[in-house]
Amino acid sequence: MPPATTAARYGSRPTMKDVAARAGVGLKTVSRVVNGETGVTAETESRVRAAIEALGFRRNDSARILRKGRTASIGLVLEDLADPFYSPLSRAVEEVARANGSLLFAGSSAEVPEREQELALALCARRVDGLVIVPASDDHRYLEPEIAAGIATVFVDRPASRIDADAVLTDNAGGAREAVAHLIAHGHRRIGFIGDRPHIHTADERLRGYREAMAAHGLAVRGDWVSMGATAPERVRAELDRMASGPDPVTALFAGNNRVTVTAVRVLAERERSVRPLALVGFDDFELADLLRPGVTVIAQDPARLGRTAAELLFRRLDGAAESPRRLELPGRLIVRGSGEFSPHD
Amino acid sequence: MPPATTAARYGSRPTMKDVAARAGVGLKTVSRVVNGETGVTAETESRVRAAIEALGFRRNDSARILRKGRTASIGLVLEDLADPFYSPLSRAVEEVARANGSLLFAGSSAEVPEREQELALALCARRVDGLVIVPASDDHRYLEPEIAAGIATVFVDRPASRIDADAVLTDNAGGAREAVAHLIAHGHRRIGFIGDRPHIHTADERLRGYREAMAAHGLAVRGDWVSMGATAPERVRAELDRMASGPDPVTALFAGNNRVTVTAVRVLAERERSVRPLALVGFDDFELADLLRPGVTVIAQDPARLGRTAAELLFRRLDGAAESPRRLELPGRLIVRGSGEFSPHD
DNA sequence: CTGAAAGCGCTTACAG
DNA sequence: CTGAAAGCGCTTACAG
Numbered sequence: 139m140p141p142a143t144t145a146a147r148y149g150s151r152p153t154m155k156d157v158a159a160r161a162g163v164g165l166k167t168v169s170r171v172v173n174g175e176t177g178v179t180a181e182t183e184s185r186v187r188a189a190i191e192a193l194g195f196r197r198n199d200s201a202r203i204l205r206k207g208r209t210a211s212i213g214l215v216l217e218d219l220a221d222p223f224y225s226p227l228s229r230a231v232e233e234v235a236r237a238n239g240s241l242l243f244a245g246s247s248a249e250v251p252e253r254e255q256e257l258a259l260a261l262c263a264r265r266v267d268g269l270v271i272v273p274a275s276d277d278h279r280y281l282e283p284e285i286a287a288g289i290a291t292v293f294v295d296r297p298a299s300r301i302d303a304d305a306v307l308t309d310n311a312g313g314a315r316e317a318v319a320h321l322i323a324h325g326h327r328r329i330g331f332i333g334d335r336p337h338i339h340t341a342d343e344r345l346r347g348y349r350e351a352m353a354a355h356g357l358a359v360r361g362d363w364v365s366m367g368a369t370a371p372e373r374v375r376a377e378l379d380r381m382a383s384g385p386d387p388v389t390a391l392f393a394g395n396n397r398v399t400v401t402a403v404r405v406l407a408e409r410e411r412s413v414r415p416l417a418l419v420g421f422d423d424f425e426l427a428d429l430l431r432p433g434v435t436v437i438a439q440d441p442a443r444l445g446r447t448a449a450e451l452l453f454r455r456l457d458g459a460a461e462s463p464r465r466l467e468l469p470g471r472l473i474v475r476g477s478g479e480f481s482p483h484d
Numbered sequence: 485m486p487p488a489t490t491a492a493r494y495g496s497r498p499t500m501k502d503v504a505a506r507a508g509v510g511l512k513t514v515s516r517v518v519n520g521e522t523g524v525t526a527e528t529e530s531r532v533r534a535a536i537e538a539l540g541f542r543r544n545d546s547a548r549i550l551r552k553g554r555t556a557s558i559g560l561v562l563e564d565l566a567d568p569f570y571s572p573l574s575r576a577v578e579e580v581a582r583a584n585g586s587l588l589f590a591g592s593s594a595e596v597p598e599r600e601q602e603l604a605l606a607l608c609a610r611r612v613d614g615l616v617i618v619p620a621s622d623d624h625r626y627l628e629p630e631i632a633a634g635i636a637t638v639f640v641d642r643p644a645s646r647i648d649a650d651a652v653l654t655d656n657a658g659g660a661r662e663a664v665a666h667l668i669a670h671g672h673r674r675i676g677f678i679g680d681r682p683h684i685h686t687a688d689e690r691l692r693g694y695r696e697a698m699a700a701h702g703l704a705v706r707g708d709w710v711s712m713g714a715t716a717p718e719r720v721r722a723e724l725d726r727m728a729s730g731p732d733p734v735t736a737l738f739a740g741n742n743r744v745t746v747t748a749v750r751v752l753a754e755r756e757r758s759v760r761p762l763a764l765v766g767f768d769d770f771e772l773a774d775l776l777r778p779g780v781t782v783i784a785q786d787p788a789r790l791g792r793t794a795a796e797l798l799f800r801r802l803d804g805a806a807e808s809p810r811r812l813e814l815p816g817r818l819i820v821r822g823s824g825e826f827s828p829h830d
Numbered sequence: 831c832t833g834a835a836a837g838c839g840c841t842t843a844c845a846g
Numbered sequence: 847c848t849g850a851a852a853g854c855g856c857t858t859a860c861a862g
Contacts, residue, residue: 245588429753
């Protein structure tokens with residue numbers, strides 16, 4: 139038997155028009171029923187519902203969106219969906235979106251500026267209501283027309299560059315100061331810092347905090363105690379080996395992020411027991427840090443809270459909050475577990 | 485100076501019509517330029533481009549989508565975006581989507597069947613081209629009309645229930661057999677199994693593999709050696725304490741997933757050194773498993789490969805591959821690190 | 831090479 | 847309580 143209406147063809151779908159025809163009512167009446175509006179007789183409504191059921195109709199929200207303005211979707215652009223730091227952030231953004239009736243587009247920039255821009259603009263072309271961005275680019279002027287056109291945008295983890303925009307950050311410099319002060323309090327004077335590539339905002343801020351804490355305690359920083367660059371294990375390993383050897387080795391390391399910390403833990407675990415243990419404090423907490431021996435002392439960020447805060451600010455903007463851009467800073471938190479409490483003489 | 489066109493108002497945007505008016509050409513000509521079609525004089529084209537530039541026009545892809553059919557977007561529904569097992573899977577799906585010119589909607593079901601359904605249907609209403617689903621529900625008949633209407637759907641990690649659909653899975657039973665055989669080969673006869681809640685497909689399959697391996701070696705399984713349920717730490721801790729004590733304690737544990745394994749590691753680490761060490765093999769690998777002492781022996785899945793395989797199958801379907809639903813199984817891989825190689829006499 | 835008309839599937843504004 | 851018309855911003859099919 140051939141299909142009764144176009145709607146029954148594979149790959150095509152019934153529309154409100156089809157439902158209206160089958161129920162013998164006008165298009166607008168179907169729309170009323172589908173949207174739960176008042177002013178439809180119970181009898182009419184049940185005829186419409188029967189037609190919807192029989193045809194397997196489901197409203198096309200893409201069409202609805204075109205007519206309505208808001209798309210009830212937001213976009214998230216970050217470095218890497220799979221990164222254990224960013225995945226709780228994503229989840230938090232998603233939860234807030236859900237609570238506000240929005241769907242979430244998610245995409246990874248892989249820390250490539252062009253990919254960030256491509257993704258963000260593709261999302262703008264879809265007319266997402268708003269954007270949460272962990273920036274990879276160092277120039278966000280490309281977003282100015284989009285923001286002016288009404289796409290609310292909140293940056294998270296790192297601020298926007300060359301435009302004035304909302305941002306939710308961790309107090310990176312403050313956390314770094316606390317980490318380094320902790321090592322100093324345990325007697326260290328020669329403290330190394332291995333961080334991510336310079337010009338990444340968080341890396342620069344943590345370096346600043348390191349320098350400030352050293353200066354505040356009257357300690358000079360030797361050039362070869364600081365290393366900024368890719369967080370690839372080979373580089374971190376080589377730099378740590380270098381800093382920890384020679385006539386005047388560092389006695390403690392402040393690791394600038396998660397990946398550096400993990401490599402440092404590996405390197406330290408491999409060193410012979412005879413060698414004096416190096417103290418270690420890392421920026422960013424990570425799963426199982428407490429199960430390692432020694433446990434790893436860290437400055438913990440709260441990525442879920444970063445995401446939640448950013449998304450909530452986004453939806454406040456969408457609800458009309460029109461003050462000038464804000465920068466929110468969340469504190470880091472020192473978690474003492476053992477690796478940061480060796481004295482230089484242990 | 486008041487804005488020259490409606491397009492300049494805050495929150496509203498120029499359309500092709502505005503561009504056409506400004507450039508003094510027809511709508512279709514603008515469309516041709518925007519879409520890089522041929523058959524436009526260089527002179528006309530540059531007039532159009534100038535108008536686009538001046539107005540800050542960006543094509544509204546939502547409108548385009550409505551007219552074209554394909555939305556160039558796919559949806560991903562999984563248990564938890566932030567879970568370290570699923571986040572590489574998400575990233576892999578995203579990469580394949582990107583390679584195929586699609587954007588990705590992502591959402592977490594939180595293992596709640598109603599949330600899975602709500603999310604999946606919301607995505608269908610947006611008319612995503614396809615769906616990758618890690619199911620939480622045990623009845624997917626609600627998706628039948630959507631699939632029939634042309635929304636390609638691939639299940640991953642767990643199969644669909646009550647409908648016939650594509651699925652990409654790990655060979656859970658096979659992996660579990662290998663894990664348990666490994667413990668048996670190291671001399672264990674009394675082996676416990678703590679798994680996730682029954683009726684979760686992967687949990688049931690791993691239990692099956694455990695039983696099969698025991699049976700294959702002529703070993704009976706005592707009822708109190710098996711515990712299926714929520715993977716909350718308190719429960720796992722209590723069950724492990726129970727199994728490892730009493731007159732006839734287990735000498736080895738096969739942990740049914742990541743979360744169970746981590747809790748087991750904690751519990752074992754807390755036991756006094758005097759107690760005989762329990763051997764442990766976990767299902768699922770996890771970061772730093774090699775840095776723990778002892779390193780944790782696991783059956784590793786490849787979540788990124790699961791995601792990639794599922795997404796690639798999805799796009800093959802979208803390109804017209806219309807064979808009947810397939811079930812692909814990827815192998816697990818035993819990684820020996822120390823925790824699974826204690827004999828019962830150590 | 832160029833453009834006017836119709837239509838994608840809805841909602842809005844209005845009339846009966 | 848109900849529905850016909852217009853329109854959201856594009857693309858398609860067609861004509862000049």
